[in-house]
Amino acid sequence: MSIISKKDLVTALLASFLFWLATQIVTAVFTGSWMWVINSLPLNVLVMFVFVIVLSALIFLRYRQLHAKRGFGMLWLQGPSNEWVTLDQLFPYAGVLWTVRQFAPGFRSIGNRENLKTTFVNSFDIVTPPRCPECQTELEQTHQFFGGYRWECVQCGFKKRNRLSYYREANRTLKILRREAEIDFERREAK
Ligand SMILES: [Zn+2]
Secondary structure, eight states, rough: OOOOOOHHHHHHHHHHHHHHHHHHHHHHHEEEEEEHHHHHHHHHHHHHHHHHHHHHHHHHHHHHHHHHTTTTTOOOOOOSSSSSSOOSOOOOEEEEEEEEOOOSSSSSOOTTOOHHHHHHHTTEEEEEEETTTTTTOOOOOEEESSEEEEEEEETTEEEEEEEEOHHHHHHHHHHHHHHHHHHHHEEEHOO
């Protein structure tokens, strides 16, 4: 585990850039000459400027992508149901959408004394095949000759290459979903 995370590094970089930008603006305001500021910038600073803009845009897009996933609301814990309940909302992971289902047994098996949180978290399951991110049709999977898999939508032509099969990606999706369920449960208990 590294001491400085990538996020901290990016924050530091952005902070120093904003500080530099602020000093430039203050200088421009006090000297009253904006052109002087631009003309005085060396080429490498301009290149750096463009680089930082592009980097900021990438970070913003990545943030939005991650944030969108957090938008998966777990507020629909129904009472005990003795059958699988398929949720309306699809869970995005690995560039495709996954069907989530929930099973909350009304009974407690003997010798399996789980707390409420574990019961809630383990009530979720991911269904294969995943669905197309464009039109939500179930995807088809073919094994590639040189390794990896190809997922294809027979409805709209969406194609995606993936190193792992969708069965393995479903397991990973479930891990992420269950962790989010844990966070959601803790958040609701804290209220
Ligand atoms: Zn499609």
